[in-house]
Amino acid sequence: MHRRSTFPRFPFVAAALVGALLALTACTGEPDRNGVVVTGIVPAPAEFELADGSPFTLTDAARLVAVGGGARAVAETFAAPARAATGFPLPVVDGDAEASDDSTARSTDLELVVDADAALGNEGYTLVSGADGVRITASAPAGLFLGTQSLRQLLPAEIEHADATRSPDGGWLVPAVSIADEPRFAYRASLVDVARNFIAVDDVLDHLDRMALLKLNVLHLHLTDDQGWRLQIDAWPELTGVGASTSVGGGGGGFYTKDDYRRIVDYAAERFITVVPEIDLPGHTNAALSAYPELNCDGVAREPYEGVEVGFSSLCADPARAEATDRFLADVLSEVAELTPGPWIHVGGDEPLATEHDDFLDLVGRITTAAAATGKTVIAYHEMGASSELPPGTIGHYWDLTAAHEMAPNRRDEPVRPYPESAGQARSFLEQGGRLVLAPADTTYLDMMYPDRPAGPLGTELGTRWASTITLEEAYAWRPEETVEGLEESDILGVAASIWTETIETVPDFEFMVFPRIAAIAEVGWSPADARDEAGFRTRLVTLGAHLDALGVAYRKVGGVDWAE
Ligand code: TNX
Numbered sequence: 001m002h003r004r005s006t007f008p009r010f011p012f013v014a015a016a017l018v019g020a021l022l023a024l025t026a027c028t029g030e031p032d033r034n035g036v037v038v039t040g041i042v043p044a045p046a047e048f049e050l051a052d053g054s055p056f057t058l059t060d061a062a063r064l065v066a067v068g069g070g071a072r073a074v075a076e077t078f079a080a081p082a083r084a085a086t087g088f089p090l091p092v093v094d095g096d097a098e099a100s101d102d103s104t105a106r107s108t109d110l111e112l113v114v115d116a117d118a119a120l121g122n123e124g125y126t127l128v129s130g131a132d133g134v135r136i137t138a139s140a141p142a143g144l145f146l147g148t149q150s151l152r153q154l155l156p157a158e159i160e161h162a163d164a165t166r167s168p169d170g171g172w173l174v175p176a177v178s179i180a181d182e183p184r185f186a187y188r189a190s191l192v193d194v195a196r197n198f199i200a201v202d203d204v205l206d207h208l209d210r211m212a213l214l215k216l217n218v219l220h221l222h223l224t225d226d227q228g229w230r231l232q233i234d235a236w237p238e239l240t241g242v243g244a245s246t247s248v249g250g251g252g253g254g255f256y257t258k259d260d261y262r263r264i265v266d267y268a269a270e271r272f273i274t275v276v277p278e279i280d281l282p283g284h285t286n287a288a289l290s291a292y293p294e295l296n297c298d299g300v301a302r303e304p305y306e307g308v309e310v311g312f313s314s315l316c317a318d319p320a321r322a323e324a325t326d327r328f329l330a331d332v333l334s335e336v337a338e339l340t341p342g343p344w345i346h347v348g349g350d351e352p353l354a355t356e357h358d359d360f361l362d363l364v365g366r367i368t369t370a371a372a373a374t375g376k377t378v379i380a381y382h383e384m385g386a387s388s389e390l391p392p393g394t395i396g397h398y399w400d401l402t403a404a405h406e407m408a409p410n411r412r413d414e415p416v417r418p419y420p421e422s423a424g425q426a427r428s429f430l431e432q433g434g435r436l437v438l439a440p441a442d443t444t445y446l447d448m449m450y451p452d453r454p455a456g457p458l459g460t461e462l463g464t465r466w467a468s469t470i471t472l473e474e475a476y477a478w479r480p481e482e483t484v485e486g487l488e489e490s491d492i493l494g495v496a497a498s499i500w501t502e503t504i505e506t507v508p509d510f511e512f513m514v515f516p517r518i519a520a521i522a523e524v525g526w527s528p529a530d531a532r533d534e535a536g537f538r539t540r541l542v543t544l545g546a547h548l549d550a551l552g553v554a555y556r557k558v559g560g561v562d563w564a565e
Contacts, residue, residue: 068114070141087164187494280348311353385425396429515555
């Protein structure tokens with residue numbers, strides 16, 4: 001799976017970074033571009049070297065020379081915001097490496113090459129920049145796109161402004177570098193709960209853009225919960241008619257029409273991000289149970305719910321309700337699958353506290369059968385591992401605490417440990433031919449408070465601490481392979497950073513909790529384990545922070561990082 005051996009690993013990454021930074025200083029006299037030192041890229045590339053040569057300068061003569069299948073679309077995706085930021089025309093031209101005419105890249109150009117023979121994997125790429133131009137090479141369009149996201153971080157942060165009046169004083173310099181990169185894990189998700197509080201389409205698109213910057217490639221949308229149903233389902237219109245009117249705290253609701261959802265999927269696809277839709281079943285279903293009486297065992301619709309409790313709702317396992325429940329499952333999951341080009345459908349399964357164990361096993365069978373019938377690969381929270389009859393290859397999503405979780409003085413007062421059965425439930429997916437997405441709550445739940453300053457930018461009390469408080473350093477120090485005892489690297493499909501929105505109502509609050517900790521999880525998911533280095537990460541965050549500033553992201557300027565003013 002991982003062909004990291006094709007890249008001779010650079011042994012002393014940290015030392016090289018420091019040395020190369022000095023080299024950059026020496027060769028450009030520009031160690032400090034508009035207040036921002038060039039410090040590298042987040043997540044750290046597998047190999048990153050600042051070269052000896054002069055930097056590349058992007059000018060109005062630059063063209064994007066696209067070579068190979070799919071390169072042109074990637075070039076256009078990169079060019080559109082870059083044109084707005086620079087005011088340069090940045091035409092995309094079809095390149096031909098063999099020719100010696102206008103289709104050959106010049107030293108003022110960016111050359112974007114898809115070469116199936118490059119053996120770089122789906123998401124790997126190389127990037128070489130200097131006075132001779134910039135060349136990004138990948139085996140597939142996804143890797144080429146990810147290479148452009150590295151280039152984005154190598155450019156001055158003004159590249160993020162959609163307004164060319166803010167050009168950097170020193171010019172559009174790209175340091176001379178040589179990068180060979182590929183991800184550690186194939187699945188690197190941002191989980192966003194749009195059910196507890198709704199998040200408008202445009203805000204989701206903004207988030208996708210920032211995910212791309214961090215090389216996250218899965219947007220997991222938690223679309224349904226007790227407090228709201230957020231996706232139009234034609235066969236069951238009251239799911240949104242009734243079920244979308246609520247949210248935590250009573251601030252109103254909202255939902256995505258099918259066209260809204262398609263916009264999200266399309267915008268994500270342009271950035272090589274896969275949308276994983278989650279319909280949380282059989283618990284976390286009060287919104288559905290309030291919309292349709294026939295889904296309740298007693299045939300009485302539930303009251304809408306706007307609180308923050310979990311574990312009180314359940315689909316009905318009673319055979320007397322089987323017709324309605326199974327029709328609901330088949331209709332909902334097939335409509336969701338039809339809207340979703342990606343390979344996965346997530347059926348929840350967490351905290352089934354209001355479902356008798358036998359009923360849970362029965363419902364898990366019916367839910368996962370209906371989900372697998374859509375042709376998608378099923379993903380479920382680890383509790384569904386209680387069943388030994390999952391569709392082969394079902395992916396387990398582990399959210400309980402890390403095995404090594406220990407109480408720290410700043411954590412909540414009562415002892416918190418993983419539930420004893422959680423690890424076995426996670427391993428059950430492996431035994432049934434699946435793999436795991438790891439999202440332990442004490443490390444990757446971005447709705448957990450920062451320990452030192454819980455109040456958000458609006459002065460609100462933000463987040464919870466049921467699993468832990470989480471510092472940037474704690475998020476960064478996470479070792480996925482130690483989340484559950486006995487995991488092999490190959491058992492891990494990937495990682496997710498989750499933002500549950502019980503306490504989060506506004507975009508600034510969302511951004512304050514998500515950034516910069518999501519960057520730590522992105523690096524855990526992307527960078528080789530032995531290239532990780534906390535001090536280097538903090539230094540590279542300075543550059544990332546400048547880009548986030550230019551994007552207007554209200555991230556938390558946590559201590560220990562020398563954030564640019
Ligand atoms: C647990 S973990 C939940 C969510 C909450 C979250 C709050 C999991 C799959 N379920 O329902 O929103 O904690 O941190």
